[in-house]
Amino acid sequence: MTPATRASSLRDEDSVPDPAGVARLEQLRRHGYDHRHPQAYCVQEWTVLRFQLVGNPANVDRLGAGPCAIRNEWPVNLERHFKHSIASVARLRISSAQLAKVTVPVLTIHGTKDRNAPYGSGREWATVLPEARLLTIHGAAHAEFVEHPEIVFPAVRAFLAGGWPVQAERITRALQRD
Numbered sequence: 001m002t003p004a005t006r007a008s009s010l011r012d013e014d015s016v017p018d019p020a021g022v023a024r025l026e027q028l029r030r031h032g033y034d035h036r037h038p039q040a041y042c043v044q045e046w047t048v049l050r051f052q053l054v055g056n057p058a059n060v061d062r063l064g065a066g067p068c069a070i071r072n073e074w075p076v077n078l079e080r081h082f083k084h085s086i087a088s089v090a091r092l093r094i095s096s097a098q099l100a101k102v103t104v105p106v107l108t109i110h111g112t113k114d115r116n117a118p119y120g121s122g123r124e125w126a127t128v129l130p131e132a133r134l135l136t137i138h139g140a141a142h143a144e145f146v147e148h149p150e151i152v153f154p155a156v157r158a159f160l161a162g163g164w165p166v167q168a169e170r171i172t173r174a175l176q177r178d
Helices: 003-008 019-030 038-053 057-063 075-090 096-100 119-128 149-160
Strands: 106-111 132-137
Touching (some): 019 038
Parallel strands (some): 106 132
């Protein structure tokens, strides 16, 4: 996925990530900089795109130095992986009857400002899996564990201990009326 595709799929009230930064990344890609200098390009991309991982831009530094020291995290390498893995998932056809057989407890933790995986998708998981609960992190984005560790980590500990976090809710589908 290109930076432009990522940016256009955000549907955010804020310009996240910065459109000028995204344009700069696209120009670097058009000129092959991402392939000639993959680690340096990764640093450039991280500088721009990391803002889409947080709901509050003030939290961006909590993400740390980023993944660019790790070769397999460079965008040029990740794109090959995503190309195949996402295509493989897209081909799956899992019926409601098959999902109903998943009876293990599932805790979905999702931020309402997630720009990588829409919040509605997290809600959907919680509606289709019979033993699922949703923990909503209001205002958080994709890295809710970085933005709100005081909520996420106790919830994960409670879940792994065999219980449900107090804030987790069972989501049911609203009955559709014709």
